[in-house]
Amino acid sequence: MRANWSRSRRAGTVAGLAFVAVASLVACSGGGSAGNSSSPSSSAPGGSSSSVDPSLKVPAPLQAQELLSNPCSALTDAQLKDIGLAPPGRVNPGPPDLCGWSAATIPENGVGVGAVPQNKGGISDIYAQKAKSAYFEPVTVNGYPGAFADMQDGRSSGSCSLWVGITDQLAFTVITSINIGQNKATPCRSAQKIAEAVVTHLKGAA
Secondary structure, three states, X not given: OHHHHHHHHHHHHHHHHHHHHHHHHHHHOOOOOOOOOOOOOOOOOOOOOOOOOHHHOOOOOOOOHHHHXXXXXXXXXXXXXXXXXXXXXXXXXXXXXXXXXXXOOOOOOEXXXXXXXXXXXXXXXXXXXXXHOOEEEEEEEOOEEEEEEEOOOOHHHOEEEEEEEEEOOEEEEEEEEOOOOHHHHOHHHHHHHHHHHHHHHHHHHO
């Protein structure tokens, strides 16, 4: 029991670190303030927006209600095992809510994943902050528009933030915290691998 409790506590710490990173970019986006309790509540994703940049339009909106209600549903246990993360995850209440998992073999490493309903413009809100971001690199994840971006650049320390649009009004984020090991030098590669798994899982639920 002690080992499970310690792992859960570490997962919560990872999610907490991820929340700090994600909140900084959410708070600056056009979709609302992450620290303002009066922000609009989460709305059902889906549909289309005439204001969305055509290059950022989601090709096929994914069902995200379960992800919104439980961020730890982002990955299956089989996917977690394949990636090298240890279940169960632990939810760090937001907004936005993120689920944190620790690495199975190196508990000091981990990742936070969650939908970002505060950004009503989805991935477009992240692109709108390009000039203010410490780093910004467009990316496509399994056909879905995304970007590596954050207000602080922690990539050399093993932290990378990736955002992926899954509807024109909703994006999810993956934030790595890799403190030890060879993957510390390539945290964005790890973030993309996890994001690809999330999209694959959501496609199965669509």
